[in-house]
Amino acid sequence: MCGFLGKVSFNNFNENELLKSNTLIECRGPDSKIQETSHDGNIKYSYIFNRLSILDLSETANQPMFSEDESKILMFNGEIYNHTELRKDLKSKSINFFTKNSDSEVVLKGLMSYGPSFISRLRGQFSIYFHDKENKKIIISRDRLGQKPIYFFSDESNLIFGSNLLSLNQIINSSIDNDQISTYLGLSIIPSPMTIFSNINKVKPAETILIDYSKNKFQLASHTYWDIKDFIDEKDFNLEEFYDLFSESIDIRAKADVPIANFLSGGIDSTSIVKNLSDKSYNVNTFSVSVDNSDYDEKKWSQLVADFYKTNHKSINISSKIGINEIENSLKSLDEPYSDPSVVPSFLLSNEISKHYKVAISGDGADELLGGYKRVHNSLKQNSNINNLISKLYHLYPGFLGTGNLFLSLSSNKKTVYDSFLVDQKLVNLMGFENFNESVYKDINSSNYKNILYSEFKFFLSEMMLFKVDRTSMQNSIEVRSPFVDHKLVEYIFSHTTDYLNTNSPKAILKTYLESDLGKDFVNRKKKGFVFDIENWVFSNINYLNDVFKNGKVVNQCSPNLIRLLLINKSRINAHRVWKLYVLEQYLSRTD
Numbered sequence: 378m379c380g381f382l383g384k385v386s387f388n389n390f391n392e393n394e395l396l397k398s399n400t401l402i403e404c405r406g407p408d409s410k411i412q413e414t415s416h417d418g419n420i421k422y423s424y425i426f427n428r429l430s431i432l433d434l435s436e437t438a439n440q441p442m443f444s445e446d447e448s449k450i451l452m453f454n455g456e457i458y459n460h461t462e463l464r465k466d467l468k469s470k471s472i473n474f475f476t477k478n479s480d481s482e483v484v485l486k487g488l489m490s491y492g493p494s495f496i497s498r499l500r501g502q503f504s505i506y507f508h509d510k511e512n513k514k515i516i517i518s519r520d521r522l523g524q525k526p527i528y529f530f531s532d533e534s535n536l537i538f539g540s541n542l543l544s545l546n547q548i549i550n551s552s553i554d555n556d557q558i559s560t561y562l563g564l565s566i567i568p569s570p571m572t573i574f575s576n577i578n579k580v581k582p583a584e585t586i587l588i589d590y591s592k593n594k595f596q597l598a599s600h601t602y603w604d605i606k607d608f609i610d611e612k613d614f615n616l617e618e619f620y621d622l623f624s625e626s627i628d629i630r631a632k633a634d635v636p637i638a639n640f641l642s643g644g645i646d647s648t649s650i651v652k653n654l655s656d657k658s659y660n661v662n663t664f665s666v667s668v669d670n671s672d673y674d675e676k677k678w679s680q681l682v683a684d685f686y687k688t689n690h691k692s693i694n695i696s697s698k699i700g701i702n703e704i705e706n707s708l709k710s711l712d713e714p715y716s717d718p719s720v721v722p723s724f725l726l727s728n729e730i731s732k733h734y735k736v737a738i739s740g741d742g743a744d745e746l747l748g749g750y751k752r753v754h755n756s757l758k759q760n761s762n763i764n765n766l767i768s769k770l771y772h773l774y775p776g777f778l779g780t781g782n783l784f785l786s787l788s789s790n791k792k793t794v795y796d797s798f799l800v801d802q803k804l805v806n807l808m809g810f811e812n813f814n815e816s817v818y819k820d821i822n823s824s825n826y827k828n829i830l831y832s833e834f835k836f837f838l839s840e841m842m843l844f845k846v847d848r849t850s851m852q853n854s855i856e857v858r859s860p861f862v863d864h865k866l867v868e869y870i871f872s873h874t875t876d877y878l879n880t881n882s883p884k885a886i887l888k889t890y891l892e893s894d895l896g897k898d899f900v901n902r903k904k905k906g907f908v909f910d911i912e913n914w915v916f917s918n919i920n921y922l923n924d925v926f927k928n929g930k931v932v933n934q935c936s937p938n939l940i941r942l943l944l945i946n947k948s949r950i951n952a953h954r955v956w957k958l959y960v961l962e963q964y965l966s967r968t969d
Contacts, residue, residue, distance in 0.1 A: 381506065382402055384423050384536070385508070385537075385590075386536070387593065398539075405851045431634065432456070433477055437476045438479035445475070451484060453480075456501045457500065457503065458630060458632075460479075460483040460501075467483065470490070474486065484503075493585050493587060517586040523843050524847060525847065526712075528542050532595070546577060549576060557572065562805045566715050573964075583601055605867060605868075608871045612873045614875070614877055624653055627860045639662060648895070651688065652686060664737065666692070679692065693729045704914075706724070713844070715841070724852065727855050739858070740860075750883075753830070760788060770784050778948075779803075779950045779951065795817070795829055796817055799837065808932075911953060915955050
């Protein structure tokens with residue numbers, strides 16, 4: 378994994394401005410930093426690449442990577458898991474390589490040979506910038522599910538792009554988009570292609586931006602090269618076929634030129650990966666954390682897994698009492714406002730792993746792939762007419778008491794039910810913003826379950842969970858690989874029947890996979906996880922938080938009595954809402 382920043386302009390500019398902004402990206406690639414600046418006809422370009430060396434550790438694999446005649450330039454962040462296969466194919470067409478094992482050069486030579494259509498052949502996680510000086514064209518693209526970020530600003534004379542939103546804004550100095558503050562309050566994140574800044578966009582998952590500057594101005598066109606709904610079918614589900622794809626997805630992520638760790642929470646998802654690797658006689662390195670609170674500690678289960686599969690295991694204790702400094706350091710990993718409090722334990726975990734490893738395999742994405750979240754199963758329930766009538770009480774429910782999810786979840790409308798778990802319209806209104814009408818439920822004319830699953834991928838996984846995984850890990854210079862986030866697995870799930878689905882036992886196919894090894898008590902227990910006790914932290918630090926709000930840019934200006942109102946009901950929901958506002962104020966303080 379890496380990070381990059383660049384500017385292409387018809388105007389002269391000082392390339393040193395990029396160096397200052399690049400400081401926020403250096404954590405993504407601490408092994409080397411290279412800046413290339415040049416003129417090509419009437420344009421000037423300057424590129425900075427920060428490398429985290431994982432594959433082909435030689436200097437020949439450094440970036441920016443140039444073609445032999447220097448007419449093509451690549452900056453690529455991510456991992457291409459089928460790069461060996463693609464290299465063989467390119468070599469069979471008499472295409473020569475100057476590196477031994479670099480997936481970056483595969484991307485470079487593939488784009489040189491096939492153009493943007495080559496991107497659809499890549500299997501992995503990536504953000505790509507490709508500059509064809511000869512034909513005056515640029516390609517910017519992002520992986521199918523949105524694991525790796527890329528932002529850009531463009532007008533007729535300038536193109537500025539990079540891996541970190543705040544880095545770009547240091548160059549552009551764009552204004553805050555108040556409409557997107559409303560979006561954040563409602564959704565906890567600002568979905569692509571928008572950002573909190575008026576003139577900066579983020580490339581959407583599975584999107585390619587084609588840029589032509591042959592007419593002395595930058596002209597952009599967008600193309601979506603992959604969409605889940607194109608694979609919807611009802612083929613017979615075959616458990617062995619699924620397991621084979623799952624196993625292959627793990628194998629291709631277990632290859633690197635540096636040691637690889639495996640996250641081991643002791644839960645179903647990470648344990649399934651460890652079992653698969655162990656069964657195939659891999660030398661498995663596992664990493665777990667324990668906490669000093671028995672309500673949340675899962676050391677017993679992670680140690681059971683490590684002992685059973687005889688892994689090389691490390692366990693680190695992290696205090697469950699997290700201080701303000703640790704909170705603030707965790708939030709600095711975010712280049713966009715994002716209000717899930719699990720950012721904090723995720724950051725602390727990544728920080729500990731970074732002391733031992735540069736690459737880690739995780740179980741992220743299993744809940745989205747296999748319908749593991751409670752909201753999925755609640756959204757599938759058939760609510761009665763009486764319950765539907767009760768749901769109308771939402772409109773009378775005072776917004777300072779909560780989101781009203783308990784009422785909306787009784788609706789007979791699937792969209793209303795699903796949105797109620799992820800959208801907080803009442804907080805938007807409490808802050809004085811107009812009605813927030815955005816839905817995260819996507820109706821793709823399929824079964825109720827696949828509609829919900831599609832929504833999970835298009836919003837929750839791509840915009841929220843993968844954002845958290847990327848930012849908290851890369852802030853600590855760690856590459857995270859997630860076998861469940863593989864487009865081949867996603868395509869399989871959407872193109873087959875849902876015979877595997879057991880609403881009474883979420884992720885039953887993984888439990889079946891593990892039960893013969895670890896027993897029913899292991900697979901059927903209620904998962905604890907390393908949980909950040911958000912209620913206790915918010916309400917015990919309310920004086921500190923009030924000082925933040927008093928000196929902030931949004932809360933006191935929009936709704937000065939809001940925090941006092943929210944404290945009337947000191948619930949988990951209102952703790953999350955206060956946290957959401959705190960994250961926003963902390964973020965905006967970094968935009969000055």
